[in-house]
Amino acid sequence: MEQRIDRIKKQLHSQSYKLTPQREATVRVLLEHEDDHLSAEDVYMLVKEKYPEIGLATVYRTLELLTELKVVDKINFGDGVSRYDLRQEGADHFHHHLVCLECGAVDEIQEDLLGDVEKIVEKRWNFEIKDHRLTFHGICYRCRT
Amino acid sequence: MEQRIDRIKKQLHSQSYKLTPQREATVRVLLEHEDDHLSAEDVYMLVKEKYPEIGLATVYRTLELLTELKVVDKINFGDGVSRYDLRQEGADHFHHHLVCLECGAVDEIQEDLLGDVEKIVEKRWNFEIKDHRLTFHGICYRCRT
């Protein structure tokens, strides 16, 4: 935990941003909820518990900043809100998601399943891939009875 | 064109919806811009040319209806708006997208590249896939010089 915060701090400094207490509190919330897919409002509520004076705008700004630095990814599952998902450290690709149409759960797939597909796309469409988003919609193992 | 409209009409009727003039005008716009990824506002502007009395709400309602019937797909590329993309007739999967980070162009891949990946996901995660979304972000062939 502390090491990860330290690395994020360095990353901020390298772009001459500071790790203010508000930003640190926000990052901690994200780390403590790594498996969730929190909206800005969700993050705001959780940060308020440890830093009650924080404002919603600051949370939005921090999340935007972290997105810029590729510490988190901003994703959208089609309900009207953006969600923020911590990137795996050192991962060279963005993980995939399984969205259950039954119960709404969102599970993650950390493995990179797109290696071959990406080769084909790069070659056949002459497209230089920088990132990808892959989401499957269906019925999760819990709801399959 | 006329045949496709006819089939959409039948599809609507099968769920006891009507193909009203407003809905038909909207569908025509979508067919005429099959390669684009129009927002609701875009569609509204274009429909107004052939049906000036139409209201924005009706366009939204029609797009929602068409999404429900799986005639179109509602997609989101991370700018703040939903876009509507006509499904290929008879396609059992939703096509993929290539979003250029340089020029913003959105190209489509109609081929299904995920067959093998889906088999793995179904088996290993015990997840019953109903649909998928796959978008690559990178540099398109036009911007690669």
Added chain:
DNA sequence: TGTCAAATGATAATGATTATCATGACAATG
């Protein structure tokens, strides 16, 4: 023709996100 449900258009309401702006923290400088 009269009836009724569905559809429409105008517009108000909502809700997420962004912009604004005065204030505060803090580092660098004189």
Added chain:
DNA sequence: CATTGTCATGATAATCATTATCATTTGACA
């Protein structure tokens, strides 16, 4: 130290896409 300047913050207003409301219209059918 006092001063200056920059960046960050918090409160709140503004924006913008989307949804809800509601009176009116349409068209099918009795």
